[in-house]
Amino acid sequence: MLVEIGALVEKHSGQEILQSVKDVDGVVCITLETGRASDLIIERQFGDFGETAIVSILAESSKKDEVFSSLFEACELERKQQGLIFMTPDIIKSSMPS
Numbered sequence: 001m002l003v004e005i006g007a008l009v010e011k012h013s014g015q016e017i018l019q020s021v022k023d024v025d026g027v028v029c030i031t032l033e034t035g036r037a038s039d040l041i042i043e044r045q046f047g048d049f050g051e052t053a054i055v056s057i058l059a060e061s062s063k064k065d066e067v068f069s070s071l072f073e074a075c076e077l078e079r080k081q082q083g084l085i086f087m088t089p090d091i092i093k094s095s096m097p098s
Contacts, residue, residue: 001090002028003064007055008037009075009083014053020074021055026063031056052083061090 007017011034018032033054059067068087072078075085 001061001092002058003061003090004088005057005059005064005068005071005085006087007053007071007075007083007085009053009055011051011053013075013082014055017053017055017071017074021057021067021070024063024067024070026060026067027057028060029058058091 009017014032014034018030021027022030033056035052035054037050037052055071057067057071064087068085071085075083077083077085
């Protein structure tokens, strides 16, 4: 089974986070997108909104804790208050290319 693990952080951190987590054992797929947030990001480039990186990871359920910890460290959330990370329960049904 798989879980989704994600992060919403300041945009400038996104590429570094992707590079440091992509080869962690248990990561099946990782994507990086950008967006805007009005309450999560301190630096506001667009009036009330700040640019954010959206990191989405599909990980093996058996390795989810290791992947989550690696993402937490890569986001530096223990030292910086710049975002959040989350993990879903097991994905019961999915369709992935072979």
